[in-house]
Amino acid sequence: MGWMQDETGLDKCAANFVALTPLSHLARARHVFADRTAVIYGDHRVSYAQYYDRCTRLASALAGMGIGPGDVVATLIPNTPAQAEAHFGVPACGGVLNTINTRLDVNTVAYIFDHGCAKALLVDTQFIDLAEAACAAMKGTAPQIIEVPDPVAGFPATGRYPAYEDVLAGADAAFPWQMPQDEWESLALNYTSGTTGRPKGVVYHHRGAYLMTMGTVISWRMVLHPVYMQIVPLFHCNGWNHTWMMPLIGGTLVCCRDVTATAIYDAIADEKVTHFGGAPIVLNMLVNAPEDQRRSFDHVVEVFTAGAPPAPATLGKIEKLGFNVTQVYGLTETYGHVTECLWRGQDWDTLDAPARAAIKARQGVAMPMMDHITVTDSTLEQVPMDGSVQGEIMIRGNAVMKGYLKNPEATREAFAGGYFHSGDLAVQHADGYIQIADRAKDIIISGGENISSVEVEGVLMGHPDVNLAAVVAKPDDKWGEVPCAFVELKPGAKGDEAALIAFTRETLAGFKTPKRIIFQELPKTSTGKIQKFELRKHAAEVD
Template identity: 80%
Template sequence: MGWMQDETGLDKCDANYVALTPLSHLRRAALVFANHPAMIYGDHRVTYAQYYERCTRLASALAAKGVAPGEVVATLIPNVPAQVEAHFGVPACGAVLNTINTRLDVDTVSYIFDHGGAKLVLVDSQFLDLAEAACAQMHGPAPMLIEVPDANAGHPASGRHATYEAMLAEGDPGFEWIMPQDEWESLALNYTSGTTGRPKGVVYHHRGAYLMTMGTVVSWRMVLHPIYLTIVPLFHCNGWNHSWMMPLIGGTVVCCRDITAPAIFGAIADEGVTHLGGAPIVLNMLVNAPAEERRSFDHVVEVFTAGAPPAPATLSKIESLGFNVTQVYGLTETYGHVTECLWRGEDWDGLDKPERAAVKARQGVAFPMMENITVMDAEMQQIPKDGSAQGEIMIRGNSVMKGYYKNPSATQEAFAGGFFHSGDIALQHGDGYMQIADRAKDIIISGGENISSVEVEGVLMGHEDVLLAAVVAKPDEKWGEVPCAFVELKPGAKPDPEGLITFARRTLAGFKTPKKVVFEELPKTSTGKIQKFELRKKAQLLD
């Protein structure tokens, strides 16, 4: 196993072995990048030395309020400085960070408070009513609430709870951070969307987050001092771990509370944003923003996009606006992105726009910190890499969750056979690049033929009047089920179901063409994903 014949005295000790943790990045940055801008949010601008002090005060104040190592501190906060600071201040007192989706209903938030056992909750004033109502419904002891006002955004303090800044003022700037002794110690608790039942608690460890930060720097081709705009909600996979990553390379975090085209274009033009992440819906918003909402800029912005596979038409259009998009893929259970469509210049530079966009829509290959990500059949054997055969994406590596909190049976099922089962159906090309065909539950089986909803959506998104499209199965007496398209039109466009079906038939086989088109605003999650489970319910009731 690689042990030499005589390793007497070659033992782990404090000098040669330290548990991996992203907390180390900020402790180093406070010294190496002390005077460099760390965070920007309107008039709030702090250096790394100031950022470190604020996180230290937070850790000290939490400990003084009785938060013990291993206990959970939750947040209900949008992408503002307090949410970024919590990513370091909470684990620095030994606690586990639980960032909660601010768009959840009272019942679900109450369940998460109970299930996760939150000792204290940092809550933005906008969501204080939600937090208080959730506490009132709890079965167990309610957490302490600390209010995070944002008066400039129209959410001043209510006066009902202690405030975040007052708590920081009580903290000790000399507090000694409680660093993990074992890198397998829990760092964060994130809850899945829970669309088919109660959400599951996904537990991250320090090692996985540390390696995620290292792998992302390589895959995103980052150099020192990037300027990162927080589009991905920090309650979603901890913002793909980017808050933990930025101190590693002395980056500046630009907080974005409200995700709008003017806010994004403004941050790029005014703050020089170089990197951002976002779901395809964000790219679509930028592509379709009217001229008065855009700002010009003279540099290329690097974009990671993930979620539902982006339509090639969207990818093709956004490059001309000054964005270079890299498709990535991952899940809550994998700390966010773990595969990337790594650009193969020698093979792809000569492709025309449509071909480039089609290639960029692939989910690609594993990030460097992962061990093995591939596509397997039902017997967990490698599928043929022929661009046609389909199987399930299977994932193995250090940036895979510890498991589901208080749910050993679900954990065992997810890890059966030594891989994490993603539930995503994909094919693999000859070069090993993976391409999602669909979620297993989204495959449409019509007359015994499998139809990829993603393929049909990609064609519909190519129509000049279509803003967004989602395709689900609709019951059919003859075929069992047929494709049903829900379409959100661009402003000013008129519904033309027959015209859209004719457009799709030019590219798709007849059985893949939507048999019904419904025009409406599509339901979306807080991260921009279309809620297909809601559309499936509607499709069941259609004639």
């Protein structure tokens, strides 16, 4: 199909077919944007020519350590220049990049080292103790270590391992990049959170990451030379692939090691940050920051937010501060975001603030690099697009993982029926826009009625005293389960359980209102997601 009757001599060759890879963006940028600022981290400022040189030297150094095609190089690094450079330097020597969550426990890190067969490790000095303990707990051969000190942040070199800058200085600046011959070659290895068992290794290919960068530029309406602040941890879906994307459009990457309201406002005011991505907790931080942590700025900052759906109340407030928020959605298995709440201009511009915020809380439609994303029932039939019937979000497209490393059974299950099964429950509106109802495991079933924790959380977040809210199922003798809310209050606010329950009753049906409200700081992952599995344990123990 699609072939002409005679295509003699019309073959793929070096001139007309090159494997897609995000490495090509930096290879091009070193010439096209040679003198433009590529990376900023405090006083560290490098041009694209220098950025390419540093990544090349890293590739050379790794090759000198015996890293070759298909070998895994792990990192335990926050959002600093070395972590960004690893995204190019590791695959440039043929290696596969495995960025590891710096907040994981020793045994989980050891498991990841073993499972991924890491041959080398770049580790920030802050996490040297974690790395050493994990190496000691491994069953296999420990990776070779390169230490990445950060004296400015208070983490000078220990002297126990080769230091990153010394390694780069001694490497070959003329090292030839090992570009993939097949775009299906593995680029990165990421691990799922593992909240229900051992984390699974998610394998990315070069094609998917390349198309993610192209699709994101379109969806985010980007033009040349944005200033992007890396708030999303680079160990989380490789920072949604945004570090690979910046050289495509000559953008400047502003590294953010410690995510605080002060750091974000300062970067926006001083570095003129135009874009950043972050979980809803980051939006909440900005909305609730005291005046002495804020800075004024005179441009609109474009924000991608993903994770738990942000409360409409938060979206309504942050817009007034100069941020234009677009809700996106995705998973580790999809390289990060694959849907967007694409704004329908004149159709929605005239809506009042609450209606606009409610629409912005939707996860939206498929981004350009995807083939089809929809909501189906258990038989893979399309659910009615009426905004009320729930089903599972199903995903198909180029930005879907190759599969789970060394786990063919889980891979087959995830891809059953020709779609990736997200495990997220959602409704679909008449215009095709998807809106998450809940993770399948987070639905509360009370007396046979399904209760969306997201819906209850959205109402709680509308209260002026509430900073964050999470709702989980609490076992109940009569109803099986009832909603139990955990609430983090704003500074100075005092918790009144009865009053807050009464507040929810003004909006929600009685069976949906929380039966208990517990005031405490909410446990969070390094990416700002609330750890509901911890709250479920607590709820089960509460009278």
